[in-house]
Amino acid sequence: xxxxxxxxxxxxxxxxxxxxxxxxxxxxxxxxxxxxxxxxxxxxxxxxxxxxxxxxxxxxxxxxxxxxxxxxxxxxxxxxxxxxxxxxxxxxxxxxxxxxxxxxxxxxxxxxxxxxxxxxxxxxxxxxxxxxxxxxxxxxxxxxxxxxxxxxxxxxxxxx
Amino acid sequence: xxxxxxxxxxxxxxxxxxxxxxxxxxxxxxxxxxxxxxxxxxxxxxxxxxxxxxxxxxxxxxxxxxxxxxxxxxxxxxxxxxxxxxxxxxxxxxxxxxxxxxxxxxxxxxxxxxxxxxxxxxxxxxxxxxxxxxxxxxxxxxxxxxxxxxxxxxxxxxxxxxxxxxxxxxxxxxxxxxxxxxxxxxxxxxxxx
Numbered sequence: 001x002x003x004x005x006x007x008x009x010x011x012x013x014x015x016x017x018x019x020x021x022x023x024x025x026x027x028x029x030x031x032x033x034x035x036x037x038x039x040x041x042x043x044x045x046x047x048x049x050x051x052x053x054x055x056x057x058x059x060x061x062x063x064x065x066x067x068x069x070x071x072x073x074x075x076x077x078x079x080x081x082x083x084x085x086x087x088x089x090x091x092x093x094x095x096x097x098x099x100x101x102x103x104x105x106x107x108x109x110x111x112x113x114x115x116x117x118x119x120x121x122x123x124x125x126x127x128x129x130x131x132x133x134x135x136x137x138x139x140x141x142x143x144x145x146x147x148x149x150x151x152x153x154x155x156x157x158x159x160x
Numbered sequence: 161x162x163x164x165x166x167x168x169x170x171x172x173x174x175x176x177x178x179x180x181x182x183x184x185x186x187x188x189x190x191x192x193x194x195x196x197x198x199x200x201x202x203x204x205x206x207x208x209x210x211x212x213x214x215x216x217x218x219x220x221x222x223x224x225x226x227x228x229x230x231x232x233x234x235x236x237x238x239x240x241x242x243x244x245x246x247x248x249x250x251x252x253x254x255x256x257x258x259x260x261x262x263x264x265x266x267x268x269x270x271x272x273x274x275x276x277x278x279x280x281x282x283x284x285x286x287x288x289x290x291x292x293x294x295x296x297x298x299x300x301x302x303x304x305x306x307x308x309x310x311x312x313x314x315x316x317x318x319x320x321x322x323x324x325x326x327x328x329x330x331x332x333x334x335x336x337x338x339x340x341x342x343x344x345x346x347x348x349x350x351x352x353x
Contacts, residue, residue: 020248020258023283023295030243037302039285039293040316048289050257143316143329151318 004122009104011068013119013133014081015153017042017097035097038153040146042099045138061134066121067100069131078158084131086160096160099153106135106149113145211251217260218249224267229274240281241273248284259290264309266292271311272335276342277352298349300325303342311335319348 007013021042025034047058070080082098103119110117116137123132139145222242225233233241249261269292273282278296282305285293292307299320306314315338316329332338 018255018258020286020293023285023297024247025283026240026243026247030247032247036283036297037295037304039287039295039304041285041287041293044288046288048259050259051288054257143314144327147316147318147327147329 003125004120007066007103007119007121007133008068009102009107011066011103012074012078012156013064013066013101013103013106014078014085014098014158015042015062015064015101016085017099017153017157019096022097035154035157035159038099038150038157040143040150042153043138043146043149045140047140061136062138064101064119064133064135065129065131066133067131069121069133081131082158082160084129087128098158098160100156100158101149101152102156105152109148109152110138110145113139113142113148115139115142115145210254213260214249214251214254217263218245220263221245221249221261221266224263225270228267228270232274237278237281244281244284248286259286259288261286261292262290262309265290265307268292268307268309268311268313268335269294269305272305272307272313272338275335275339276350278350279352280350296350301345301348301350303345303348303350313338315342317342317345317348319345 017038019032021039023036023039024032025036027033043062045059045062052058065081065085067074067077067081070077070084072080078100085098106119107117118136119133120136121131121133123130222245225238225241269282272294280296282294282296285295287293287306293304294307295302295304301319302317304316308314311334312331313335314329314331316327318325318327320326330341332341
């Protein structure tokens with residue numbers, strides 16, 4: 001069972017960004033050198049056929065990792081949250097990244113677009129991802145909202 | 161401005177065939193070195209099929225570019241465009257629930273490029289259902305497209321005017337309509353028209 005609790009507005013969360021959700025500047029040899037922007041799909045809940053086939057239903061909440069679940073200074077907490085994700089979920093290479101977001105800022109942007117979201121720590125007690133958290137009640141379609149989220153995501157991007 | 165149909169009429173079949181041959185050779189050269197890398201790295205039996213699917217998908221996108229527009233796209237832009245394709249559809253960390261690029265959606269992008277005459281190649285991404293994501297960025301000005309089959313496009317623009325950010329977007333049912341609705345942003349520095 002999961003003990004669900006709201007994450008304080010002052011805290012930070014990480015959203016894992018696949019390479020296909022990022023605009024990458026490439027050098028002449030085709031190697032990635034800089035992330036130029038994030039696509040809105042980074043914040044869209046998945047409703048596509050492949051996802052439903054695998055999970056049995058459309059995505060209900062956006063998965064993130066709670067940075068301040070861990071102890072240590074800010075850099076250490078970020079490193080621990082990334083390790084928490086990497087250690088259990090999958091491996092990440094230099095073509096992928098994490099977007100660091102402030103909880104209060106995300107909620108404010110959503111409120112400005114009439115979306116009353118919750119950002120909760122919902123890791124199951126049996127889960128190996130201790131910092132797993134979710135953004136719930138995100139709208140399915142709202143390009144203006146997603147673009148503002150992408151803008152703050154780009155400012156907090158962490159390349160792995 | 162030339163219409164999309166006028167551009168298609170100027171399509172030079174023999175030149176395109178030559179360039180298609182070049183694109184295929186170019187793709188084979190790139191893929192051969194990638195496959196040698198892959199052989200060293202991946203030994204699990206499932207991965208070669210994903211590798212093959214991605215190779216086929218990359219080849220198909222380049223073939224479409226050759227068929228529609230390769231002789232009308234500058235070599236420098238074309239090389240960058242192909243590099244984005246190679247980078248995006250690479251087997252490194254390809255998730256099992258990721259969809260390959262939809263070739264019909266890619267045709268929409270190529271036709272848009274042919275008509276909009278971008279200054280640079282787009283940055284490429286993929287939506288969760290395989291639609292092509294493309295963006296052009298010039299300082300604070302950005303246009304993003306989600307290209308779908310049959311010339312349908314979701315578009316989004318964020319630009320800075322007089323120091324303030326302006327955001328606007330929509331869904332265009334045709335490329336002609338898309339070109340018309342983004343025309344007021346022609347000073348943003350993405351396109352030549």
